Amino acid sequence: MDRAEEKLIFAVNGERFELSRVDPSTTLLEFLRCHTRYRGAKLGCGEGGCGACVVLLSKYDPLLEKVEDFTVNSCLTLLCSLQGCSITTTEGLGNSKDGFHPIHQRFAGFHASQCGFCTPGMCMSLFSALVNSEKTPGPDPPPGFSKLTVSEAEKSIVGNLCRCTGYRPIADVCKSFAADVDLEDLGLNNFWRKGENKEKILSRLPFYSHSNEICTFPEFLKREIKSKSLSDFNGYYWYSPASIEELQSLLETEEDGNRVKLVVGNTGVGYYKEQEQYKRYIDLRHIPELSLIRRDRTGIEIGAAVTISKAIQALKEESEGGFHPNGEMIKKIADHMEKVASKPLRNTASLGGNLIMTQRNHFPSDIATVLLAVGSSIIIQTGPERTELTLEEFLERPPCDFKTIITSVRIPSWESVRRFSSETKTKLHFESYRAAPRPLGFALPYLNAAFLAEVSSSKTSVVVESIRLAFGAYGNKYAIRARKVEKLLVGQSLSLNLLFEAIKLLKATVVPEEGTSYPAYRTSLAVGFLFDFLYPMLEAGSTILRGGLNGYMNALPTKLLEFNREYSPVGEPTQKSGAEIQASGEAIYVDDIPSPKDCLHGAFIYSNRPLAQIKDIQFKSPPELYGVVRVISIDDIPEGGENLGSQTMFGTEHLFADDLTQYAGEPLAFVVADTQKHADMAANSAVVDYDTEDLGTPILSVEEAVKRSSFYEVPPYLRPKQIGNFSEGMAEADHKILSAEIKLGSQYHFYMETQTALAVPEEDNCMVVYSSVQCPQITQIVVARCLGVPCHNVRVITRRVGGGFGGKAMKAMPVATACALAAHKLQRPVRIYLNRKTDMIMAGGRHPMKINFSVGFKSSGKITALHLDILINAGISADISPILPLNILGALKKYNWGSLSFDIKICKTNHSSKTAMRAPGDVQGSFIAEAIIEHVASTLSLEVNTVRSKNLHTFESLKLFYDSSAGEALEYTLPSILDKLSASSKFHQRDAEIRQYNSCSKWRKRGISMVPILYEVSLRPTPGKVSVLNDGSIVVEVGGIELGQGLWTKVKQMTAFALSPVKCDTSGDLLERVRVIQADTLSLVQGGMTAGSTTSEASCEVVRICCNELVERLTPLKERLQEKMGPISWNMLILQANLQAVNLSASAYYVPEVTPMRYLNYGAAVSEVEVDLLTGATSILQTDIIYDCGQSLNPAVDMGQLLGSHHYF
């Protein structure tokens, strides 16, 4: 039924939008990014899980004349739900033209934005915290600060992920706004130098005015709301019923539950993707009854459409002096709810939505578990019939149909203390628990639990009068009560025996369903939680130390950083180039490039079988319904072209499977449709007919690969060399460990910006491809080969990449190539932005491996021989896998193993090809080395550090293991790094303190470890070009790509330094004149790849060579001019150079000489870690790192890289 249209009216950054006929499934993010000029909010996951899309949503209450401001995940918020709302994105705070907001400036100045893809979302979370803090009562903060406290400021970004920066600089930005901050505690920044006085520091910090000059809700919208010209929006298939009756009558007319969707926050889509388009959306938020919160002596009733944030607020208010006699319990419920997802998500997610998802889809809810423990009930309505059920009854019912709605949830009152007689009184105990991969935000629990017990105590006993034990999210359908355990405990006097009986029963109760990950861990968590709840009652004043970081914490050292000014501005911690525009949302990533006219969007259909014939591909519904224009496949590769998706020096990978698919995740076809959403929906709805007959079994393990001799060759020049004689080394040993095994798993790629490309056909059979790739040059070759055209027909442009970590080296190529092929075929621009799921499935990830080792060692701990058998699972194609042996051994040889032999096999299996991921092979090599050292130490009952130092290289043994890479004796700094680190981290003192701590803490244990690291650097040839333009501005091109690692910043610094011999006194800062521009494969050739942590170094060197050339050309002219005219300006010099036909563009190709090409890099870290024995939760309490980077090109950038890598794994 189509209906009379109403207008959807809202504002974005103060700009009025009025829409009709909005597709009701349109999200705010989709609208912002596709239909406005505001591209600041980014798409990271589309699931409410990363915060890249966070914006501020403001609502106006005309009666109270109040504006409510809160963050939301715009990737889940439906546009139609925004009638009369105002949205502020990071562009609304400021920009390069009108001036940046201090949030933008401080993100840049504290070096808190690397690739920058997360930064706009971070800015908005912080901005929301600032806006809301200013509304709180209390005295005004000091000038330049807000009313936030340090702890509130830090928490403001809990809903935002960053993959690059390591959070400390980001937290510093947030803290810099807090009224109670000690600015001197903040880290390295661009505003002041450590040691400067407070006034100076304050004067340098970009000023923040707490009176908030940014209007989050425009006056025109207030006027429209006040004049009642804006009613609840009822639009194109979007309904906003104002009463339950109206809702019921809407539902009555509908027969098919797949056609209608009730929505509140729409966050459920974060987990349960919409497979088909709904015909109607019904917004429940305008039904007053569903939004009520009622509190009285019997309890609290919360309407089903109340958001989790509002419910938390109400519970907190109640706990601070409401009707409820047990404020502490209510507060704990609120505290637990604060661990649900993230703040932006809780701001829109409703209680009812959460509970219905649990009941209908078996969603692992926290809320259901906590509410179950406190005896809550649910009020539901089907047609005119309203029923109140206990939560247990509700959960156990068959799944609610779409006509059944939850109207509210009731939490009953519980007395905290009851007196039964003059001798006995009972006390109520309540606790809730949650163990998840990450303690705050985004991670669903492995298990959650909540317990409520009424206990009477006398001098001699503690008796359980009643108890409710709720467990959920452990791989079962919904939260349950452990009834048998409850029954066992009730009426009993608590004793250790009883506790053990209860635990036995509990183990048989909390049993995850088959296929659940970590089943034993989840059951043991249940035991740990119950133990934690009951044991303190049993032994009041026991020696259990729990809660918080009790014990000591080492204060963060305040270091005076010293910088080398000799090569200024090289070596200075200059601000990252482009950081402010990254924060303000003006920086353009591939998906921010506006779509050219007639642009189409693509999505991959990929295989979900490891080995099968593809018989057919069909769609569930006719593809035209999804706006599909064409399905591109292998048959569309033009004559003369090749079925090529990527290539390395070791081999190639197909773009599409031919008739046979050989791994799950293999692209089968490329759907091209009018929008990205349609392309994704169509690809999702593809049904592939597979046939596995007569194909045999796929190779899915390294063991199977060995059985079938399925290996990749390692070229001779990449084969690491064996050292010494293993048998002789073993003969010298006093002890041996034989055939011990280590297994290392894979790791998904999770750069914040998923793979993306835009291909635009050009005249004369040419193609321009904008790609987020680490190696444009190879992409150019692959695209050209696929299309069967010469490379000069293909221009690949990469400006910046929203995080790569190796995953955008090879794996970006098929994405760019598929777009180019589709664009070539259709002669229309085609773009793609991979959804997170497809990205994770296709990107392959880190190499898993199985290691078997035998090691011989002396009683002193000196290792005399090591043999390794390593099986690497490389997947279906060689990719970069043949370099892994060299990398693994490169890192492993940090110790002197005496003699070292190995057999490394790179197994070809029917998995997606594993690829480069942050230090591929080095990470595993270092892990293997440490595992062996620890194994030896534990066999000998020696301190691990004793074994480590016994096996550290002398310079002689280093040379034996690394040949010429070892360099000079003076360069072997690892032993001194370890000594320095041991002293600066107070390793021995803390080790002793930890032993003391562990001896008196039963359930939390701490450990400290000091680990050295060695990285064998290998420089590659790289091109560069420096040109001085007519006005004296300088433009630089380098082969490397800006991935957030600060390449452009360092290159700018080097340009300014290397041109300084011809700098003129009056010409100001040369640094300001330099711009590094995007990589363009037709402008600068032989760009190679950005990888291996050497691109900045090599790019700076080539730029230095180019600048030297320019200096040589300009110096005679400068001298002549100065002789004639006295001091001259830079502009004059360049003007004259132009007039006198001096070539102002220099290009070079830097080819490293043999000696500096390979060298060793050293570092070491001390980490102190705490493990909670009952929950398995681990926390890193402190890490100290010393890294010998020689002379840093930019300490701020390098520090950022270090912090980021520390948090990466």
Ligand SMILES: Cc1cc2nc3c(=O)[nH]c(=O)nc-3n(C[C@H](O)[C@H](O)[C@H](O)COP(=O)(O)OP(=O)(O)OC[C@H]3O[C@@H](n4cnc5c(N)ncnc54)[C@H](O)[C@@H]3O)c2cc1C
């Ligand atoms: C990234 C992420 C992390 C999360 N983490 C957690 C977590 O740690 N713990 C946890 O417990 N939950 C978690 N959740 C779940 C979250 O709490 C729910 O998505 C949310 O509460 C659903 O509410 P909503 O208003 O957005 O529902 P919607 O998405 O609007 O609706 C969800 C479903 O419920 C139906 N529905 C909504 N209201 C009613 C009603 N009153 N009566 C009948 N049907 C109704 C809708 O038709 C729809 O089918 C997470 C979700 C995401 C996306």
Ligand code: FES
């Ligand atoms: S939370 Fe919206 S894109 Fe990740």
Ligand code: FES
């Ligand atoms: S800077 Fe945060 S994800 Fe790159």
